[in-house]
Amino acid sequence: MQLVDRQEVADSAAIARMLRRMANEIVERNQGASSIALVGIRTGGLHLAERLVELVHSIENHRPPLGAVDITLYRDDVFVGLPRPQVGTTELPFRLAGVNIVLVDDVLFTGRTVRAALDALMDYGRPRQVQLATLVDRGMRELPIAADYIGVTVDTTANDSIRVFLKEQGEEDRVVLRTRRSDESN
Amino acid sequence: MSPTKAARVFPHRHLLGIADLDADDIGQILDLTDSLREINERAIKKVPTLRGRTVLNLFLENSTRTRVSFEIAGKRMSADTINISGSGSSASKGETMLDTARNLMAMNPDVIVIRHSASGAPALIAKHVDCAVINAGDGTHEHPTQALLDCATIRTHKGSIAGLEVAIVGDIDHSRVARSNILALAKMGANIRVCGPATLIPRSITEIGGALTRSCVRVCHKLEDALEGADVVMMLRIQNERLGKNASRFANTREYSRYFGLNARTLALAKDDAIIMHPGPINRGVEMMPDVADSGRSVILEQVANGVAVRMAVLYLLGRGNLTDLEAIHQ
Known part of the structure; x- marks a missing residue:
């Protein structure tokens, strides 16, 4: 089995446009930026949340607070397959009560990551509302979860994989759709 | 991360x-x-x-x-x-x-x-x-978990364990904490001075981790030698319950305290930013004077939290x- 790049879903300019639109949607829906806070899911979501904070700041001249959640300890598959011993920290340096939280992830797939992130958030306080922003929605949900702000929707199958490369991780910004191709002998 | x-x-x-x-x-x-x-x-x-x-x-x-x-x-x-x-x-x-x-x-x-x-x-x-x-x-x-929490505490204060000078003082012979700590600190690259009365230091203590500890563990029989320039001072409890009533290893606790107890005078030999550790429970006035145990350089309660x-x-x-x-x- 090997992964083959099938298609570049978005390049750096497209990602920048998507994020600008999403920032505008966030501000519009929340009637400004004074009641919101952005929380990124480590690690891809956190980089995007950082960028959205800057964009919201440039639109509204108000910088909403930024937080990070690490969902490793909240996964429903912690011990299924190989354990993931690498645990990052959750940092929510603001009170959650009464705040509209915009949860940010890079790819929305089964919804299980978001479920875990919601559990983590609730352990810190009671936000007024939690909205979900994702750069890529690739469908195939396994839980009743939907995004409020979507960069791009991509139709995928179980054999596909979506990779989001970001410049914060030393890559050129791009979203790539890959397909798992099984060898003939398999 | x-x-x-x-x-x-x-x-x-x-x-x-x-x-x-x-x-x-x-x-x-x-x-x-x-x-x-x-x-x-x-x-x-x-x-x-x-x-x-x-x-x-x-x-x-x-x-x-x-x-x-x-x-x-x-x-x-x-x-x-x-x-x-x-x-x-x-x-x-x-x-x-x-x-x-x-x-x-x-x-x-x-x-x-x-x-x-x-x-x-x-x-x-x-x-x-x-x-x-x-x-x-x-x-x-x-x-082992005591040594790990000690390493975690040291790392928080000193950034890294490698290259530090760590003094472990007290009843080494009965101390599983000392054995685990010597191994853990040696593996993380620290130099260790083990100190106590000769009757409380097992002869083979530097051999505990083979060649590794032979090169980085040193035995001191004078507290002053062990503390000189130390980054970390780890005091151990005198384990009265293990010492036995008839086979005394030192004359009395007052004498032990005089020669091996940590007080403000002996602590001054360690580095200015040295931290003081103790796995607890402390025998106040024996291995450690109360003013030292309660000083700002003591990280004893952080050890418990870690x-x-x-x-x-x-x-x-x-x-x-x-x-x-x-x-x-x-x-």
Whole structure:
């Protein structure tokens, strides 16, 4: 089995446009930026949340607070397959009560990551509302979860994989759709 | 957390001693400890990670700090923790250790945490049960989680352990804490001065980790030599209960305190930013004067706080179910 790049879903300019639109949607829906806070899911979501904070700041001249959640300890598959011993920290340096939280992830797939992130958030306080922003929605949900702000929707199958490369991780910004191709002998 | 650092599978089934670990294993536990510490400061001090796992705390020797620390660690990771103490258990009715272990296994725990007065008891039990075994102190052998929490505390204050000068002072002979710490600190690259009356230092202590400790462990019989230029001063308790009434190792506690007790005068020999550690409980006025124990350089209570985080990390790494679950997953 090997992964083959099938298609570049978005390049750096497209990602920048998507994020600008999403920032505008966030501000519009929340009637400004004074009641919101952005929380990124480590690690891809956190980089995007950082960028959205800057964009919201440039639109509204108000910088909403930024937080990070690490969902490793909240996964429903912690011990299924190989354990993931690498645990990052959750940092929510603001009170959650009464705040509209915009949860940010890079790819929305089964919804299980978001479920875990919601559990983590609730352990810190009671936000007024939690909205979900994702750069890529690739469908195939396994839980009743939907995004409020979507960069791009991509139709995928179980054999596909979506990779989001970001410049914060030393890559050129791009979203790539890959397909798992099984060898003939398999 | 750097994104390039590959997730590493912890390569051990049990935690029986620091002797079994290498620097990468210790580093992995310390990194995880740093990540988990924050949970203990939240309003809701609990994560659901070990939900449904059972942790048996089998404490066949007296302990409050370590038992409570393991219990809290288990509960904060959402495991079900059950405590069994020595008095009132079937051990006091004459059941052998192995029978106790087999009976406990029949209840299907995922982790057994054991403290025992016999060196090697956890290793023996680990051979006969199919869950993870954590040594919470066995005789004069090892107390690995204490060494790990000490390393975590040192790393928080000093940034890194490599190259530090660490003085370990007191009853080395009876101290499993000293043995685990010598091994852990040596593996992490520290230089260690072991200090105490000659009667309380085992002759082969520098050989405990083979060539590694032979090169980085030095024995001092004068407190001043051990403290000179030290970055970390680790004082150990005089274990009166292990010293025996008729076979005294030193004349009296007053004399011990005069020559090996840490006070403001002797502490001045250590570096200005040296930290003072003690695994507790302290004999105030014997191995450590109260003004030193309560000074701003004492990190003794931080050690206790780190103990919970370290034990959460160890439970996370080892509490992934019993062997049959693991085999089922790997198939």
